[in-house]
Amino acid sequence: MWQYEKKLQYPVKIKTPNAKLAKIIISQLGGPDGELSASLRYLNQRYAMPYGEVKGLLTDIGTEELAHFEMISAILYQLTKDLSMEEIKASGFDTYFVDHTTGVYPVAASGTPFTAAYFQSKGDILTDIQEDMAAEQKARTTYDNILRLADDPDVRDPIRFLREREIVHYQRFGEPFRSR
Amino acid sequence: MNERNMLLSRIKKYDFTLKELNLYLDTHPNCRRALAMFRKYKELRSDAVEEFTKRFGPITPEQVSDTQNWTWVEDPWPWERR
């Protein structure tokens, strides 16, 4: 079962709202390679795994991804706080705003809502681990792209942290067959 | 940074080290050095959490010790900028 702790894994302290950035970063919330996708992938795959080490790894990384899902939500919450109507219209954020106001809802930057079709749980240890390694690289690339697009250091800091986590996760997913 | 934030930062630091060791140990379950470091940080964390919750309230609902108020629901919540 899950325990929640009332703190973010890494601080998010954004001083300047930015609807344009929010439109992009939301892909790491509800997009194909985002944190929700990662979390549900790993937490669903763990049941078919035959080794305790792999069940542990998928549980632990899947749980950490929920904390990252929370961090992205915090980033979006702070980026869209106290926006003026002019900013909402000028940034193109109005298409999200009309359906969600400044509520947090998992969609990709394209507006496509989150779907389980973004991940697979194939019930085969080799296949699932391979999927997981690919997922971590895709997430890392998405963070690279966000760093290419975002200048605000308050945003870059937690994004940098999240990106580094994907690299560590990739290494861990590659290791299980040697873990005895 | 005020005292509450400083103490919470310390807990985040310890929790992160513990998380990294957790993942490392999942794939290196016999690594004694990682296990030793884990034990050390577990203790540091436990002390920091005890101090924090005594002075500033719960991090989990089970930690509520106030007998008059359900302090769990109090602001701020983690996604709000404090």
Add this chain to the structure above:
Amino acid sequence: MNLDLFDDMEGIILHEREASLVSDMKNNNGNGSMTRFPKNTPLAMAYVPFQQWGETYGDDEALSRGTLFPELDLPFSKGGADR
């Protein structure tokens, strides 16, 4: 659902390749003897070098860098204002 399509489900080994990796696992006790790569590396498998215990960051720096391990600290170098 009946899964007796897979006769070897009991042994939990579903692949020949997995079998050779499992035997590599069983032949290594503790991490002192673990090499970066297993002795046998069957084809058609993905591998990462196995991390060995080494230097670690202090807890402040670890959180700031996003990892406890300097070996895994691989920052992005392009785009926008740095850090």
